[in-house]
Amino acid sequence: MSTILFDTTFNLLLDFIKKFDDLGYATKPPLPIKSLRKAYADDLTIITSRIKHSQKVLNAVVEWLLWTKTMRAKPVKCRTLAAKFFTSKTDRFRWEPHTDQVYSTFDPHLSIEANTFRLWALLPWNSKINLNS
Numbered sequence: 001m002s003t004i005l006f007d008t009t010f011n012l013l014l015d016f017i018k019k020f021d022d023l024g025y026a027t028k029p030p031l032p033i034k035s036l037r038k039a040y041a042d043d044l045t046i047i048t049s050r051i052k053h054s055q056k057v058l059n060a061v062v063e064w065l066l067w068t069k070t071m072r073a074k075p076v077k078c079r080t081l082a083a084k085f086f087t088s089k090t091d092r093f094r095w096e097p098h099t100d101q102v103y104s105t106f107d108p109h110l111s112i113e114a115n116t117f118r119l120w121a122l123l124p125w126n127s128k129i130n131l132n133s
Contacts, residue, residue, distance in 0.1 A: 006042070009068070014039055016064045023053040051082060051108040058112050073112050082108040 017037060024036030025047045036057070038045040044061070048054045065071050083105045086092050097104035 009071070010039065010042065013044070013061065013064050017057055017060055020053075020057050020060065023048050023050070023057065025049045051110065054080075054108070055110050058110060062112055075112055078112060080108055080110045082106055 014037060021034070021036050024034045026032060026034040026049070035047050038047065046054050046057050046061075048057065062073065065073060082095075083103065084091075084095070085103050086095070086097050087102070095106040095108070097106045099105075
């Protein structure tokens with residue numbers, strides 16, 4: 001596919017998920033900025049403040065990819081990362097934080113096309129990841 005045709009098609013995806021802009025992550029004043037998506041070439045970054053919002057947007061991306069009939073996600077290259085304050089033992093058990101600190105990153109277990117994303121390669125945490133869950 002030519003680069004111009006690909007860019008045009010990829011912009012259709014960005015337009016398709018624009019309806020989820022209100023789910024984007026928002027910074028606090030004095031510089032309030034809200035952002036849901038960042039794209040470069042064939043890479044797409046989804047930024048939300050809730051795991052369920054990220055999954056909702058990913059489901060829409062899959063819906064759009066199925067509509068194209070020619071494009072597809074490559075789950076092996078997908079990465080996911082989340083961060084939160086862990087204030088209870090229940091949270092730590094549910095999300096498995098990467099550190100013992102109160103604020104830590106963790107794997108939010110998002111999925112695309114019935115595959116679980118793999119963790120960022122830079123995380124100081126090693127785990128076997130099930131891509132078939």
